Amino acid sequence: MENLQALKQRFGIIGNDVQLNRALEKAVRVAPTDISVLVTGESGVGKESIPKIIHSLSHRKHAKYIAVNCGAIPEGTIDSELFGHEKGSFTGATQDRKGYFEVADGGTIFLDEVGELPLTTQVRLLRVLENGEFIKVGSSKPQKTDVRIVAATNVNMRSAIEKERFREDLYYRLSTVEIHLPALRDRNEDIHLLFRKFAADFAQKYRMPSIRLDENAINILLNYNFPGNIRQLKNLAEQISVIEESRMITGAKLKQYLPNNFGNLPAVVGGKKDNDFSSERDIMYKILFDMRNDINDLKKLTLDLMKSGNVEEVQEENHQLLEKIYSDKELKEHNIEVLNIPQNSSPKKDYDFIETIEEDESLSLQEKEVEMIKKSLEKNNNKRKLAAKELGISERTLYRKIKQYDL
Numbered sequence: 006m007e008n009l010q011a012l013k014q015r016f017g018i019i020g021n022d023v024q025l026n027r028a029l030e031k032a033v034r035v036a037p038t039d040i041s042v043l044v045t046g047e048s049g050v051g052k053e054s055i056p057k058i059i060h061s062l063s064h065r066k067h068a069k070y071i072a073v074n075c076g077a078i079p080e081g082t083i084d085s086e087l088f089g090h091e092k093g094s095f096t097g098a099t100q101d102r103k104g105y106f107e108v109a110d111g112g113t114i115f116l117d118e119v120g121e122l123p124l125t126t127q128v129r130l131l132r133v134l135e136n137g138e139f140i141k142v143g144s145s146k147p148q149k150t151d152v153r154i155v156a157a158t159n160v161n162m163r164s165a166i167e168k169e170r171f172r173e174d175l176y177y178r179l180s181t182v183e184i185h186l187p188a189l190r191d192r193n194e195d196i197h198l199l200f201r202k203f204a205a206d207f208a209q210k211y212r213m214p215s216i217r218l219d220e221n222a223i224n225i226l227l228n229y230n231f232p233g234n235i236r237q238l239k240n241l242a243e244q245i246s247v248i249e250e251s252r253m254i255t256g257a258k259l260k261q262y263l264p265n266n267f268g269n270l271p272a273v274v275g276g277k278k279d280n281d282f283s284s285e286r287d288i289m290y291k292i293l294f295d296m297r298n299d300i301n302d303l304k305k306l307t308l309d310l311m312k313s314g315n316v317e318e319v320q321e322e323n324h325q326l327l328e329k330i331y332s333d334k335e336l337k338e339h340n341i342e343v344l345n346i347p348q349n350s351s352p353k354k355d356y357d358f359i360e361t362i363e364e365d366e367s368l369s370l371q372e373k374e375v376e377m378i379k380k381s382l383e384k385n386n387n388k389r390k391l392a393a394k395e396l397g398i399s400e401r402t403l404y405r406k407i408k409q410y411d412l
């Protein structure tokens with residue numbers, strides 16, 4: 006078995022928690038087999054690293070590894086994405102297309118958020134698991150494929166089965182081996198370690214000294230329950246690294262970044278005397294921060310326009326950005342109609358989600374959007390449904406954005 010420490014280093018996994026180690030050991034043990042694995046754990050606990058480990062340590066490592074975010078694919082196109090389609094099988098199917106199960110033949114498919122799969126797709130998936138067969142949309146000819154499936158979920162599959170949203174037979178097929186990743190609040194001794202690692206990474210990324218927590222702040226951090234788990238902790242480290250001028254973070258300062266205290270941008274949250282020099286400096290930071298965000302937003306729009314040359318398409322795809330950057334009046338003055346296209350009505354964006362998954366986590370160009378989403382999630386106790394409603398977007402779009410921005 007590969008040394009655990011070396012494995013963690015190779016896959017950028019931080020932590021010494023017993024449950025984490027057990028999960029990693031399990032992944033290493035099942036990797037050489039073709040057994041289906043179900044990775045469970047709350048959102049943001051690091052489930053994505055498990056299928057990568059399994060694939061890399063298996064005989065399939067030289068074949069394709071495809072990560073599919075089942076929750077982000079419009080229902081109308083999911084079968085075609087996974088299993089392919091034949092020319093003419095539906096409007097817009099202008100040519101034959103291979104699905105991921107064909108492309109990944111010999112390799113591994115990671116089905117993230119498998120609980121989100123529509124029931125009809127679950128039937129097709131069951132068939133692949135049972136006899137390695139699938140049928141392209143619009144075809145009647147079964148095809149063979151040899152794909153190992155690793156799935157992940159952060160929903161309670163038992164209750165999904167009870168509510169008849171998930172097939173029990175498929176659940177048993179998928180979960181031959183279950184690997185559970187603990188919530189961050191249950192890995193108390195890893196919290197500060199992770200924070201220090203993220204702080205060091207962001208210091209390097211933003212070319213500034215690393216932030217440090219004083220004793221009081223460490224205590225607050227350890228006693229916080231992190232509903233968003235490691236993803237939330239990472240965000241916290243990034244926000245503080247970028248916004249705070251002082252590199253020594255006190256408990257009071259840290260509290261301003263934790264959801265219950267979430268109001269405006271943390272650096273200018275009320276409750277402090279606004280007439281001292283440091284608060285003026287804070288405000289200057291916020292203004293600079295906002296300006297940088299605006300510039301990044303504009304850069305994105307300009308780049309999109311240069312790349313596509315299709316104004317209408319860019320408007321459609323960036324409607325939220327346009328609404329954010331320009332006031333209603335400005336949009337009207339320039340006769341710009343902001344179209345809010347629902348996700349599942351746009352067949353031409355079939356591949357967006359997969360690009361999102363495989364994209365490097367580069368510095369987001371849409372930090373303002375990220376900020377709005379984060380605030381809304383925090384305000385709504387991480388309930389995506391409520392946050393989506395508040396933001397005026399579909400749950401699927403919100404889900405896609407959470408993944409895209411790694412929130």
Ligand SMILES: Nc1ncnc2c1ncn2[C@@H]1O[C@H](COP(=O)(O)OP(=O)(O)OP(=O)(O)O)[C@@H](O)[C@H]1O
Binds near residue numbers: 019046050052159411
């Ligand atoms: N042990 C760890 N060490 C360092 N970074 C980690 C660790 N676990 C998770 N992360 C980071 O936390 C973020 C969230 O991880 P990941 O996307 O794997 O979570 P998830 O469990 O798949 O969440 P979801 O269910 O919402 O998809 C990523 O940026 C990942 O790199």
